[in-house]
Amino acid sequence: MINVENLHKSFGDNEVLKGISNHIDEQEVVVVIGPSGSGKSTFLRCLNGLETATSGTIEIAGMALTDPKTNLHKLQQNVGMVFQQFNLFKHMTIMDNITIGPRKVLRRSREESEEIARDLLKKVGLYNKEASYPDELSGGQQQRVAIARALAMKPQVMLFDEPTSALDPEMVGEVLQVMKNLAKEGMTMVVVTHEMGFAREVGNRVIFMDDGVIVEEGKPSEIFTSAKEERTKSFLAKIL
Numbered sequence: 350m351i352n353v354e355n356l357h358k359s360f361g362d363n364e365v366l367k368g369i370s371n372h373i374d375e376q377e378v379v380v381v382i383g384p385s386g387s388g389k390s391t392f393l394r395c396l397n398g399l400e401t402a403t404s405g406t407i408e409i410a411g412m413a414l415t416d417p418k419t420n421l422h423k424l425q426q427n428v429g430m431v432f433q434q435f436n437l438f439k440h441m442t443i444m445d446n447i448t449i450g451p452r453k454v455l456r457r458s459r460e461e462s463e464e465i466a467r468d469l470l471k472k473v474g475l476y477n478k479e480a481s482y483p484d485e486l487s488g489g490q491q492q493r494v495a496i497a498r499a500l501a502m503k504p505q506v507m508l509f510d511e512p513t514s515a516l517d518p519e520m521v522g523e524v525l526q527v528m529k530n531l532a533k534e535g536m537t538m539v540v541v542t543h544e545m546g547f548a549r550e551v552g553n554r555v556i557f558m559d560d561g562v563i564v565e566e567g568k569p570s571e572i573f574t575s576a577k578e579e580r581t582k583s584f585l586a587k588i589l
């Protein structure tokens with residue numbers, strides 16, 4: 350589902366990604382961990398075309414992202430992204446937040462879009478919130494809306510960039526639960542998170558990034574109990 354070969358990304362003369370290669374299968378849930386500034390967000394942003402690779406190739410959901418002929422809008426429909434700051438449209442109701450993409454981009458009717466949105470709101474446990482505005486919801490509820498909004502585009506891959514880092518602790522669980530259910534349904538997911546419980550329970554693979562490279566990767570059980578690299582061990586010692 351995702352194939353990355355020797356991905357490099359620089360901002361000016363700051364090389365942030367220094368040759369990332371990875372293959373992610375359909376239905377795989379990959380958790381990316383690593384210190385702040387190691388390039389995790391930049392990696393995810395390259396995967397959905399928010400950043401342009403300096404060199405290397407990315408294929409995702411059947412599209413060659415680094416081919417200049419690839420339609421970025423089409424790609425971004427196929428690759429949903431959820432951010433730390435939920436980025437909902439504040440002046441729109443929850444219903445409009447979820448239906449605007451399907452209506453404007455996919456050209457679906459209002460009726461059809463709203464039907465899909467209601468199903469998704471049910472799925473994320475917010476069936477009665479369609480007429481509310483983002484400010485009327487808690488952070489955890491807003492993040493669940495953000496997930497529903499991304500799913501409304503029927504993506505083949507979902508990327509999550511620290512989706513629970515901005516939440517009060519009591520709201521982390523409800524968002525992780527929605528992500529868990531999504532994984533169970535077979536969604537291909539790449540998740541940057543420091544929620545190690547989630548990584549153990551849901552992750553098929555953990556990737557440890559540091560300083561723009563993948564230092565080590567493996568099954569969660571392997572990485573957490575018997576990491577091979579010193580850098581991985583010392584990072585885990587700080588967060589576990």
Ligand code: ADP
Nearest residue numbers: 360363365383384385386387388389390391392
């Ligand atoms: P992480 O998500 O692991 O904390 P990031 O990918 O956000 O790391 O950042 C990695 C490095 O890239 C940092 O040094 C950051 O300052 C730099 N960086 C990220 N985005 C930009 C940008 N748009 N312009 C310039 N530098 C950037």
Ligand code: MG
Nearest residue numbers: 389390391510
């Ligand atoms: Mg980041």
